[in-house]
Amino acid sequence: MLNIIKQSERFIVIILIVLMTLMLLVATLNLGYTVFLKFLESPTYLITPRGLMDIFDSFLIVLIGLELLETIKTFLKDNVVHVEVVMLVALIAIARKVIILDYDKYTGLEVMGIGVLIVALAVGYYFIRRGIYRYHDHSSSKIESEKISQS
Numbered sequence: 441m442l443n444i445i446k447q448s449e450r451f452i453v454i455i456l457i458v459l460m461t462l463m464l465l466v467a468t469l470n471l472g473y474t475v476f477l478k479f480l481e482s483p484t485y486l487i488t489p490r491g492l493m494d495i496f497d498s499f500l501i502v503l504i505g506l507e508l509l510e511t512i513k514t515f516l517k518d519n520v521v522h523v524e525v526v527m528l529v530a531l532i533a534i535a536r537k538v539i540i541l542d543y544d545k546y547t548g549l550e551v552m553g554i555g556v557l558i559v560a561l562a563v564g565y566y567f568i569r570r571g572i573y574r575y576h577d578h579s580s581s582k583i584e585s586e587k588i589s590q591s
Contacts, residue, residue: 453516460512464505471498493540500536504529524572527565534558 478491487495507529514522534557543551 450516453512456512457509457516460505460509464502464509467498467502467505471495471502474498497536497540500532500539504532504536507532524565524568527561527568531558531561531565534561 475495478487478495481491482488507525511521511525511529514520514525534554538554538558541551541554
């Protein structure tokens, strides 16, 4: 029974990878099309600031998709969701929001909330990375000390 569940989970993850790859391909083509149109819209072939925001928005969507694909691939390989990658996706997503944010439409309290969210994600990401490095440093030094004691 457990084997059937694992095989089903693996099949679903493979489908997710295929779908995410297709979505990323479409998003990348859309990004190229957007860049092309923005160049053609301007008589001087210079992209306007609003056009740049549209391009950055599309670019960051592709980047978020790539990070999500990496998360799915990592889950398929290790059968573990790496919190570090999820936090990185969240940071990129909130950065995208900040870049395309129309500050005239939001109150100061909402902008401060986004700022607090960014700080919280950055602090969380820092501590996760710090913990990972400490764990790896501790693990490798323990392995090396065991090798020395066996010699």
